[in-house]
Amino acid sequence: xxxxxxxxxxxxxxxxxxxxxxxxxxxxxxxxxxxxxxxxxxxxxxxxxxxxxxxxxxxxxxxxxxxxxxxxxxxxxxxxxxxxxxxxxxxxxxxxxxxxxxxxxxxxxxxxxxxxxxxxxxxxxxxxxxxxxxxxxxxxxxxxxxxxxxxxxxxxxxxxxxxxxxxxxxxxxx
Numbered sequence: 499x500x501x502x503x504x505x506x507x508x509x510x511x512x513x514x515x516x517x518x519x520x521x522x523x524x525x526x527x528x529x530x531x532x533x534x535x536x537x538x539x540x541x542x543x544x545x546x547x548x549x550x551x552x553x554x555x556x557x558x559x560x561x562x563x564x565x566x567x568x569x570x571x572x573x574x575x576x577x578x579x580x581x582x583x584x585x586x587x588x589x590x591x592x593x594x595x596x597x598x599x600x601x602x603x604x605x606x607x608x609x610x611x612x613x614x615x616x617x618x619x620x621x622x623x624x625x626x627x628x629x630x631x632x633x634x635x636x637x638x639x640x641x642x643x644x645x646x647x648x649x650x651x652x653x654x655x656x657x658x659x660x661x662x663x664x665x666x667x668x669x670x671x672x
Contacts, residue, residue: 539625541575541582562591562666570641570660570667571630577658577669578624581617586610594661594668613671620656623647633657641667 542553552564553576568576573592580589590605600608624645633642641660646653659670 541578541621541625545572545575556591557585557588560587560591562664565592566665568667570632570643573660573667573669574630574643574645574658578617578621581614581621589671592666592668593671594663596670598672600672608672620645623654624656 542550545553549568549572552567555561555564565573565576577589577592580592586606586609589609590602593599593605599605624647627645627647629644629646631644631646633644636642639661643658643660645656645658648654660667661670662668
């Protein structure tokens, strides 16, 4: 009986101590720091100012014709920027349209299911790329752009195929 009373007393004192403590404070994220980190890098930051204006016009108005002067390399950089911004409508506009390309309605779902993670991973991995250049496997009709990054003694490359359509280099996503 005494043992039971001791156990009850110990448990009661532990419960009282738990109630007296302030609840643990949840870690918080400083929104300004996150916003600053997110805006520190942009794949389109080094584009000439005229091309940045054309790109902004494309984003605002959806007028893809303003991208006619963009090189295949610049189109890959734009694509990666759109991946980061999750601008699926604009990604659809710069995607080469062929028989394998889904309708605009199905594109969003298929992009999210099949391509979004891979492209976001590429965005993050190559954000401080060393070089973006036309690969030797290119032909006049189809350009292969290679994004390269080196870290220590490791080299990584990601290639993207583009084909000209309506005077604009478009990405073959599907």
